[in-house]
Amino acid sequence: MNSVLPCRLATLRVAATLVSLFSLAACSAPEAEKTKPPRPAIVVHPTAAGSQLAVYPGEVHARHEPALAFRVGGAVTRRLVEEGDRVKQGQPLAELDAxxxxxxxxxxxxxxxxxxxxxxxxxxxxxxxxxxxxxxxxxxxxxxxxxxxxxxxxxxxxxxxxxxxxxxxxxxYAVLKAPADGVITRRNIDAGQVISAGQTVFVMAADGEREVRIDLPEQEMPRFAVGQPVTIEMWSQPGTPIDGQVRELSPAAEAGLRTFEARVAFSADDPGTATKPQLGQSARVYARTAQTSDSRPAQRLPMSSITADGVDAHVWRMDPDNFTLHKVAVTVSSYGHEYAEVLSSLRPEDWVLAAGTQLVREGQRVRPVDRQNRPIESDDRLAQSL
The missing domain is CATH 1.10.287.470 (Helix hairpin bin)
Incomplete structure (x- = not known):
């Protein structure tokens, strides 16, 4: 009996020691996490957008593009032209069973x-x-x-x-004729098809003036007005700017795309239009856009700094007191090649994460650096902490 008691006491002392070791290990894990060096993060200041040059891709169209249709219904017996054919005024295009x-x-x-x-x-x-x-x-x-x-x-x-x-x-009316000289750009019928009066069978690009069609996002519509000067550059003639102006703005958005069509006319006295643009050519339209009427200031940020949860865009702002990241909602008003214009509550002195936005989390601590991986020391508190 006396020999058993010391053994039990020894076992209890060993168990107590193990419990103490596990407790110390559990307490030291968060401390190790806290002392772990923060990951480097490239941060930038938002810059005021103000007036900037926006670029919109477009395509050359004819000023007049009538949709041609029979004035009576019936069965199509002959189709006399194809897409891309040049036609003369009064030329028969198709015939119905008369x-x-x-x-x-x-x-x-x-x-x-x-x-x-x-x-x-x-x-x-x-x-x-x-x-x-x-x-x-x-x-x-x-x-x-x-x-x-x-x-x-x-x-x-x-x-x-x-x-x-x-x-x-x-x-x-059983014979459809071309109303003017031009080019057939679309065909919607074939021989044997029964059509109704007024149904579009051809689309024709009439000879004459040419213009560029661009699509504008809904949030950029207030920045444009009829008569606004713009610059046009043809993809086939890079570096050769052509003066133009906004001739027409669609009052309604296209179904599905939710974009508004704008028509940009070439200036008649511009020497760049000596070579007449051809139908279907690709072009770029450069427009100097002004500040929006929104009460929030428009700012420019790198495209890589913007991310989204579903349809809600946001950026990561760094708290300069403890160098942690926090979400800030933004509204993207326009996209560029490298930068985007946003509306938000950001201030010019705020630091915004410029890369790796998908790899961070709310409240994460970071070590801010510039694009050359150099520590940012513009703030004394930041320099002393690092």
């Missing part, structure tokens, strides 16, 4: 001939009755009845003539 239209014209023609015959008979009878009235062989009422019949025949003749004209026009 058999029914021709029958209607023949029927209208027959009605017109019948109306002419009726009018001729009524005119002869009116002449005969006028002579009888002068000789007092008939009464006034009989003459008035004949006069009424004649007037009715005149009205019927005019109506029949108008109906025949409509039927004749409709028979001619």
């Amino acid at each position: 058999q029914d239209l021709q029958l209607q014209r023949d029927a209208a023609r027959a009605q017109l001939e019948a109306a002419k015959t009726e009018n001729r008979n009524a005119s002869n009878e009116l002449t005969r009755y006028r002579g009888l009235l002068e000789r007092k062989l008939i009464g006034e009422s009989q003459f008035d009845a004949v006069k009424t019949r004649y007037d009715s025949s005149v009205a019927q003749l005019e109506r029949a003539r108008a109906q025949w004209k409509v039927a004749d026009n409709q028979a001619q």
Whole structure:
């Protein structure tokens, strides 16, 4: 009995020692985490956007691009042109089956001939009755009845003539003709297809003025106005700026894209337009955009500094007191090649994470450096801490 007791006491002392060691290890883990050197992070100051040069890709279009359609419905019997074909004014483009239209014209023609015959008979009878009235062989009422019949025949003749004209026009509408010289840019029909009146069958780019079409995001629409000067550069002629101006701004956004179409016209007196731009050529439009009317200041940040949770964009701002990162919501108003313009509550003296935004978390401590990996020492507290 006496030999067992010392063994139990020794076992308890060993267990107590192990518990103490585990407790010390558990307490030292957070301390080690806290003393772990913070990861380096490139930070930048936001800069005031103000007026800047924005670039928009575009494509050369014709000033006038009519959508061509038949004025009557029917089955397409012949398609006479293809996309890319040049056409002349009055040239036939497609034909419909005109058999029914021709029958209607023949029927209208027959009605017109019948109306002419009726009018001729009524005119002869009116002449005969006028002579009888002068000789007092008939009464006034009989003459008035004949006069009424004649007037009715005149009205019927005019109506029949108008109906025949409509039927004749409709028979001619079975052939679709080019309204002007130009190029067919789109074809929507094929032989044998049944179409309705007014359905677009071709789109034609008329010869004449050319312009560049660009698409503007919704948030940038307030920055543009009709008549605003811009600069155009053709992809095929880099370094050759051409003066232009905004000619038209769409009042409604395109379905699905939620962008607004803008038409940019070439200046007629610009020497850069000596070589006429060709349809479909790619171009860039440079526009000097001004500060928006939003109460928040517009600022420029590197594209790499902006990230998003779903549709909500944000950046990481560094707290200069403890060098931790915190999310700040931003609204992106425009994108550039390297920089984006944002609206936010950021101040010019704030430090914003410029790279690695997907690798950090809320409250993470960092060691700020510049793009050459040099410690930032503009703040005395920052320099002393590092």
